[in-house]
Amino acid sequence: MDELLEKVWSDVNSYRYWEKNERILLAVSGGVDSMALLDVVRRIPEESRPTIEVVHVHHHLREDSDADLLLVKEYCERYNFLFHEKHWDPHFHPKSDIEAAAREFRYDFFSEKMKERNAAILLTAHHADDQMETILMKLTRGSALSGYSGILRERKFSIGKLIRPLLETEKEELYRYCLENNVPYREDSTNQELNFTRNRYRNQILPLIKKENEQAARHFQAFSQDFLDMTNIVEPVLKEKIATYFEKNHASWQFSIRLLENEPIALQRLLLTYFLEKIWSNEGVIAKKIHVALILELMYNKNPQSELSLSGGLIKKRYDTVIFEKTSGLEEDLKKFPTIYKELKLNQWLQLPINGKIGLFSFSKKSVAVGNEKIKVFQLSNKKIQYPLVVRNWQPGDRIQLNPREPFTKKLNRIFIDKKIPKEDRDKILVISDANGIILWIIDYAASIWLTPIENDLTNNEDPEHRFVVFEK
Structure with a gap:
């Protein structure tokens, strides 16, 4: 018996994925991953073999994708598997974020077929390399706490569950299996295109990691399981603490600072993170991990009353109480100046909702005519500033250091x-702050000691460490 077949069969028996002859759907694209999985499940000994039906989505994103469909269809005809296909009309392809849209279309179809065929199990061919890519991407760009465990072997989906039997199998093993067993498959030419984020991880980063340690994939999977185990232990504790400290009143939540501050600061962070990610986000409020630090700052600053605006929500400190409120109706929200929280990316402009644009530039990358009265340029001090920098709405309680002496x-x-700024104009004022929350500039009003105005034209310089904030009305 092949090593891969033996491994999957062993897992089927150990985890009791399905009962004999139970109907399952297997998502097959025609690539080496899904074709290997389909062939392995087909060859599972009869006493453990399910009834297989195949689902395939033709995304119409590549000229040669007709051949993918034909290959899968011919394989299913050869082995008498019921084959279900769906086409994604190119007229409905979005202009941006097409990967996410394709995934949503694909899984909507899978769910639809599970209900139609009364199949409680969907198999996908995610493997160990996919797990590495996912964990690395989440660590790099940030994630909800639960997201760092990566891809789950099994999760609830549609009317049943989604299972990934190959999650501990490296892609190299799948190529070897298909070669040794004459399993046909097709290569997706777009997998080599580096304009897709996942492809850059797959083709540039993973090979370096595996070169450092051939067992890296196994270690990533172990990390995923360890993190998941830890999360499963910690989550009930957090739920219990939320019930103890947080109180729901109609459309708002609140807690007492005096009571919560008795807990260790690490637990305070975890509780706030869990509340924002698992509870408030389900009520339509968009919160990020950076907001946990801002809430803690709001809790412990000396201002008895201060506020923090989020997309769809407002956090208010009222003496000893922190209150989480959803912003009232959409029409009222539209009248307000929008909530802004944007990272300044190096050598890129950011268009502001008010007239003007702002950017963070390196000395060697930007040349600006400073004499223009519509342009303001400041050099950043590198001594204390922590990146990334963000442009955000000013908040009650914000402070700035203006005098170096x-x-x-x-x-x-x-x-x-x-400055006698009218109250109705104050809501439109934005600030730049660093990763530690230090206010660097009240945009177009007041610069901190960490910014030095530049009076002369910028010219190229070999020192890439110099950073400049440029504002153009």
């Missing part, structure tokens, strides 16, 4: 009063 900070609200 004085270690004191000044409230933004006081600056607005001193």
Whole structure:
């Protein structure tokens, strides 16, 4: 018996994926991964073999994808598997984020077929290399806490569950299996295109990691399982603590700072993270991990009343109480200045909702005519600033240090009063802050000690460490 077949058969018996002759759907694209899985499940000994039906989506994203469909269809005809196909009309292809849209279309079809065929199990051919890519991508770009465990071997889906029997199998093993057993498959030419994020990880980063350690894939899978185990242990504790400290009142939540501050700071962070990711996000509020630090700052600053705006929500400190409120109706929200929280990416412009654009540039990459009165340029001090920088709405309680000879900070609200800025204009004011929350600039109003105005034209310089904030009205 082939090593891969033996491994999958052993897992089927150990995890009791299905009963003999139970109807399952197997998602097959025609690539080496899914064709290997289809062939392995076909060859499972009769006492454990399910009734196989194949689902295939033709995305119409490649000129040669007709051949993928034909290959899968011919294989199914050869072995008498019921074959279900669906086509994604190119007229409905979005202009951006097509990978996510394709995935949504694909899984909607799988769910639809599971219900239609009364099949409680869907198999997909995600493998160990997919697991490595997923974990690396989530660590790199950030994720909800639960996301760091990567791809799950089994999860609830549609009317049943989705199972990934190859999750501990490296792609190299799948190629070897298909070669040794004459299993046909097709290569997706777009897998080599580096304009897709996952392809860059697959073709550039994973080979380097595997070169460092041939057992890397196994270690990533072990990390995934360890993290999942830890999450499963911690989550009930967090739920219990949420029930203890958080109180729901109609459309809002609240907790007492005095009570929560008795817990270790690590537990406070976990509780706030869990609340934002698992509870408030389900109520339509968009919160990011950076907001946990901002909430803690709001809790412990000396201002008895302050607020933090999120997309769809408002967090208010009222003396000892922190209140989480959903913003009222869409029509009222549209009247307000939009909530902004955008990272400044190096050498890229960011269009602002007010007139103007702003950017973070390296000295060697940007040349600007500073004499233009519509352009402001500041050099950043590298001594204390932590990247990334973000452009966001100012918040009550925000402070800025304006005088290098004085270690004191000044409230933004006081600056607005001193400058006689009308209250209705204050909601439109944006700030730049660093990763530690230090306010660097009240855009177009006041610069901190960490920014130095540039009076002369910028010219090329070999020092890439110099960073400049450029604002153009």
